[in-house]
Amino acid sequence: MVKVYVNDKEVEVGEGSYIIDAVIKAGYSVPTLCFFKGIYREASCRICIVELGNGRLVPACAYPVSEGLRVYTNTERVRRNRRVILELILASHKIKCQSCPRKGGFCQLLDLAREYGVEGIPVCAECPLHGNECLLVRGEPCLGPITIAGCGSPCTREGTICIGCRGPITRRDVLVEAARLYKEHKIPLEEVFSKMKLFWNNHPSLDKIYNILLETYNGGEKK
Amino acid sequence: MSYLELSERIDKVFGHLELRLSLRNGSVDAKFRVVHDMRLIEAVIEGRKVDEAPIIASRICGACSIAHFLASITAIENALGVELPDDIILLKESMNKIQVAQNNVVHLFFLALPDYYNARTLSELLSRNPDLIKVGFKLNNLCLQVVELLAGRIVNPNTYRIGGFTKKPSKDKVEKAVRILGEAEKLAREVVDHVTRLELPELVDPSPVYLVSESPIGYLSIGDYILSSTGEKFRAVDYPKYISEEVVDYSNSKVYRYNGRVFYVGSRARVLEYGERLVGLEDYVSSIVKELNNPYANIKAKALEILATIMDVKEKLDELKDRDLRLRTEYTIRSGEGVGVLEAPRGLLIHHYRVDSEGRVVYANIITPTAMNALHIEHSAMTLGKKIVEGELDVVEAKKYLSMLVRAYDPCLPCAVHVVVKQ
C-alpha cells in the first residue's frame, strides 16, 4: 500500500494505482474526458490535470502514485489550466448539439463548460427532445442554437423559444451551423434578429453575428 | 420648532427611495422621491413585436415578473381580440395568485415584520425569533415551488404565450402543486394568526379612496373593469378618462390621481372590496376590517391574502387536475388597442398597448401600483408630520414610523421608474 495525500488528506491505495484512484478514494473528484477505467489511459485530453506538491501539473488518470505523493485537485492554477484546455477542446469541437446523441443535458463537455465558465456550447445541448418537438421544426425563431448554455434550458423545456438571455456564442462555426438550421427549417432571419435584439442589443459582437448568419443563410441560397 | 426636515432613505424596500418630510412654520410637506435609476421599459417595448413585449415587460421587476408578464400579455390578447377559454383564464389567474402569495410572504417576513419586533435587520430578527422567520422561509420556498410548476421558472414565466399555454401541465405536476399548497396552507394559517394580532401604530387614512380591478367572481381574478371605493365602475380601456397622470420634478416616477383625488391600491383595497367573498376566512376578515382605514394595516391584509390565495389556488388546481384542459387558442395578428388590468402583489397594474397591423407595438403605457400609491404615501406621511407638529410624536420615533409607513405600502421602485415622459 502506498500513502498519498490528496488535498492534504491522507489516503492509502494499492501499489501501481494511479492518482485518480487515490483522488476518488479520498472522496474528491477530477473531471475526465478521454479516460475510461480499464479501457483508455491515453492522457490526451489533459482535463484531469492535478497539481503535485512540487508544482508540476500531471494528468491524474495516467500518473502512477508513489509514496508520500502530494496531490492538489482544485488549486487556482489547476482550474485556470483546465479552463484554457477546455476552451481549446471546444475550439476544435464540432458543435452540432442539435443532432448530438448527448443532447438534453447529458453532455460532459457542457457540464465542464458550465463549471469552468467557458462559452461555446449552445442551449440546444441542454434542451431535451423527450416529449418535445424541436421549436425550430415548429418554425419558431428559437435562439437555442446560438445562445450560451448553462441555464438548463427552462424555456425550451416548457415549449417556449429560447430568447438568448445568457448571451450569444460568437464562434463562427456555431453560427454557421445555426444559420443552416434556420434555413433548413425556413425560419426568416428577420425574426431571429428581432429576438436577438431583446437581450443582445449592446453586445459588441452583434454585427459580426448578424453578418455571419446572413452570409451563411443567403450564401446557401445561391447554390 | 419652526423648521425641520426629515430626509429618510428607506431601506428594506425594493429599490432606492427617499422620503423627505419638511415641517415649516406649522405647514407640513412630504415628498416621495424615487431615486432609483430610470429604466424606460416602455420605450424599449415600443417598436417590438407583440410576442416580445411580454418578455420585456416581465423583466420590469424580478419580484413580480408574473404580474407584469400577465398584464402585458392580457393587454395584447385584448388588442388582438383573442378569446380565451375558461381553462386558460383559470390557470393564468392561479399563476398570478400564487405569486401574490409568495410576494406577500417576502414582504411580510423580510421587510415589514422586523419593524414590529424592534429589529433593524432581518438577521437580527432571525437571531431573536428564529422560529417565526423559519416559517417565512419555508412558506416562501413552498410558494416558489408552485410558481415554478405553473410558470416554468421562478422569475420570468415561460409557460405562457399569447393565446394560451405552451404545454398542458401534467397530472403529476398539478398533484404536486396541490400537495405543496396543502402544506403551505397550514403554515399560512399560523402566519395569519400571528400577524392579525400585531399592534399597529395609529394613523387614520387621510384619503380613503382606492381602486381595484374588478373580479366578477372569487378573489383577485383578471377582469376588464376597474372599481373604485366610490362605487364607480369603468372599463379598463377607459382608464385615461379617470386616472390622470402627472410628472413631478423631484421624483423619477410619475404620480397619479383618480378623478383629481389621491387614491391608493393594494391588498388593503382588495380586502375591503372583496373580503366578504373569502369563504372560510370570515373570522379573520371581520377581525381586521375595522382596522383597514389605517395604512399600516396593509400588512394584515397581505397576511390574510397569503392564506386566501393559497386556499383558492389549491382548490382551483384540485378541480383542474382530472379535467381535460383546453389550453391553447389560435390568434391572428391584427391592429388594435388593448389594456390589461390585474391585481399585482402591490395593487392594481395597468398595461396598455397599441398594436399595428404588422404586429408591432406602437404605443405602450404601464401604470404600476407603486406609482399610483406615491401621492397616497405622501399624504399619509403628511398626516404623520402633523402629529409631530402637534407634539404627539417624538421626532426620533417619527423617523421610525415614517419608514414603517412606507414599508407598509411595500413600494417597488424598479417597477415605478420605467415611466417615461411622453411627447
Added chain:
Amino acid sequence: MVNQTVVNVVSSIVARYRGERRYLMRMLQEIQSRYGYLPRRALEELAKLTGIPLSEVLNVATFYHQFKLEPPGYYIILVCMGTACHLKGNLDNYEAMKRFLGLGKYENTAKDGTVSVEKARCFGACSLAPVVMVISRDGKERYLHGHVTIRDARRIVAKYRSLALKKIKGGGS
C-alpha cells in the same frame, strides 16, 4: 496485371521482414523506395499480409514526414525550412519556385510530373543557408544547393525540370 506486381513486390518485402510489426516503418520505407511513394494498393496488401490493421498502417504512413501518399515528381526539390534558412529567406525561394511552376497552395507537384517542390526539415547544412536539396524519386541522385537566391531558385527548377523531361523520355523510349 499492375496490381499483381504490387502484390509481388509487397509480399517479397513482407517476407524479408517476416511481417513483424516492429519492421513496419522499414517495410514502408522499402515500398516507398520502390515506387517513390506509398500506393494505396500496396498499403492494403501490406495490411493484409502482415495482419496489421490498415488503419494502423495508415497511421504510421501519414504520421512521418518521409512517407508520401501521392506520387511525387521525378525530382523532388526539398526547400529547407530550418531556422537559419528561414532567416535568410528560404520561404521566398519556396514561393518563387512554386510560382514558377504555377502551383497552387496545396499543390506540390508540377502537372507534367517532372518536379515536386516541398518544404523540408533542416538538413543540417545551416552554414550554407539558404539550402535547397534535390533528390530523385528513386533516391539515387542527390544534389545540394547552398546560398540559394531567388534567381537561383528559378534556375534550379528549370534545370531539374528539363533534366527530368530528358530522363522520362529517355526511359520511355
Added chain:
Amino acid sequence: MTWTLMDKCCNRCWHSPEYPCRHYIRCRLSGPLCHEDVECRVRRSRRLKEIRYGRHGFKINVPLASCTIAAGAHEVYEAVVKEVKSRGILADIHRTGCMGMCYIDPWIELSKKGMPSAIYANVKPSDVPRIIKEYLEGDVSSAFALRNRTGNAKGEDKVPLLDELEPWRNQVRWVSRNCGIVDPESIEEYIALGGYRGLDRALNMRPEEVIEEIRKSGLRGRGGAGFPTWLKWKIAREQPGDVKYIIMNADEGDPGAFMNRLLAESDPHRVLEGMIIAAYAIGASKGFIFVRAEKPLMAERLSKAVEQARKYGLLGDNILGRGFSFDVEVILSAGAFVCGEETALIAAIEGRTRPRQRPPYPATRGLWGKPTIINNVETLAHVATIMAEGWEKFAKYGTEKTKGTKMFCVTGSVKRTGAYEVPVGTTIEKLVVEIAGGPPEGRKIKAVQIGGPSGGCVPASLLSTPIDYETLQKAGAIMGSGGIVVIDDHSCMVDVAKFFTSFTVAESCGKCFPCRIGMKILYDILEKITNGEGSEEDLEVLEELGNVIRSSSLCALGGTAPNPVLSTLRYFKDEYLAHVRSKRCPAKVCTKLVEYWINPDKCTGCGTCARNCPSKAISGELGKPHVIDKSKCIHCGQCYIVCPVGAVEKR
C-alpha cells in the same frame, strides 16, 4: 592489398569474432602482446606512421561530410584525384569528416613530411591545381591556416596557426577531437588514434564501476534535458529482468543544430564505442541506432561503423572475450520532430506513432515494456572519451553543476558559422562573438535563440549569460541540443516567434489538446499580429495560453513549444507592441506592415518588378522609373525580391 592494423600480424594471432582475444585493442597499438616478434612490432609501427603521415609522405585530406559535400567537396575531391594523377605524384588522398568550421567549407589540408600542414579554405575545384603546385613548391602563403610550423616553407609567418585562430583557440576539442582528422569509414584509423581504448578499459571494470566513473565525471545528457547520465543508467541497471535495450538517438530534428550529424558522420566509431560502453554498464543485450532517413550519409556511416565493429568482434557475442554480448541494429527513422522525445522514439521503433505519458520512464518501462536507455549521439561520444581518458580530465571543464564540454552549432547572422565545442559555462558572448565572429559588418545582435524550436530567445543584453542548463532556464531558454541561432537587427522577433511556432504546429503529433490546438491558436494569433490585425489583448492571450501549454502538455515537445513565444514576449514586448499598437514592424520584415516604394534615383526601369507583381500595382514605362500604386499593393514583397538593382525599398 596492404596490411592493415586490423589484420592478423602473423598466424600466431588467433583473434576472431568467434574466439575473441582479450587484448585485441591494446594489441593493435602496442602489440603483439601474445607473442614476441620484432617483425610484427615493426610492421605495426610502420603502419601507424603511414596512417599519420600518409604512405608516401604526402597526404591530402578532403573532408566528406554532408555539409562539405553540399559546399562542393565532391567536386574538389575529384579535382584532387585528377590533379594527383596528372602530376604523377605519390600522395594519399584521404577522406575525413568535417571539423566543424563550416564557414571555410570546402577545405583541404595538405601535409608533407618536413612541411607544415596547411589548410586551404573555400576551395573551388579550379583552385586545386594551383594549391597543390604552390604547396609542392614550398609556398604556403595562400593557405588559410597551418597546423604546425617547420620553418621550411615560404610565407609561413604570414599564415596563422590553426591554434591561434579565434574559433580554434577558444575551443576545447574533446569529443570532436578526431573530426576532420580521421577517416570516418575506417575503424583502423580510429584505433590508431586511440579509439576503443575506452571500451577496453570499461570491459575491465564491473558495470557498477563504469557507472561510478560516469557519475564522477558529472556527465549530463547532451540531448537537451540535462538528466544525469549515470542516474539514468543506474535506474535501468537496477531494473529486474534480463532483457534491456539501449537506443542511440541520432534523429536530430532541431533546425539549426547539426552537432550529432557532424559527430556521427566524422567520427562514427566514437559514438558506437560509447554506445557499447553504455550497453555494458546497464546490461543491455541489444541496441538500436535511430537515425534519420533524411540524413543518409549519417546513416550510412553509422551502419558502416557497426559492420566494421562486428567484423572485428567489437560487437556480437562475447565482446573482446569478456563474456559480454551486444549487438546493434540501425533503424532508419522516417522523420518526425517529436521522435526526439523518448517515448515517441520508442513508439517509432515499435512501429507505432506518438509519445505517451511519462512516468513510467523508459528506464523502467521502455521498448516493448523493457527497461530502455536512450542517449543522444553526443552523450555517447562523451562516454567513450571519458572512459578512455578518465573522468578527471573531463570534470576539469565546466561549471559546478554541469561538467565537461558541449558542442554548439552557431548559425544565423554570424561570420563564422559552425559547430564549436566549448566548456559548459562559456558565455554566450564568447561563443557568438569571439568564436563565431558576431554578425556581419553593420549589423547588431538583437537576440540569440538557443535550443532550437523549443528554446527561447535571449536578448543582446544578456549575452554575458554563461551557457549551462540552469542559467539558461532562468533566462527563459533551454540548452536543447545546442543549436544557437544569432538574430540580428534585420529580423523581426514576432516573425521569428511565428516561424518557430509554425514549426511546432507542423510537428505536433496531435495527441494532446494543449499542444495540438493551443499551438495552432498561438500561431493564428501571431499571424494576426504580423498582419497588423492584432490587439493588446492578444498579447495577454499569448502569454496565458503559452503558460498553459507549457504546464499541461503531454510530452516535452508541447512542454517547451511555447518557449519562443514566451521568451520573445518577455524580452521584446516593445516589438510586439509596435505591431499591435502602431501597426508597424520595426525590423521591416512583416510584409503586411511595411510599405514598398521605388526609389526613382536607383530605378533603371527594367520592368522586372512590374512583370512579377501579382496585383499589377506597378506601372511605368520601360527605361523610366516605375511607381507602385499603394491602393493596389498587396504587400507581397515580390518587387523587393526581384529588383536587380535594389531600387525597391521598404519604409
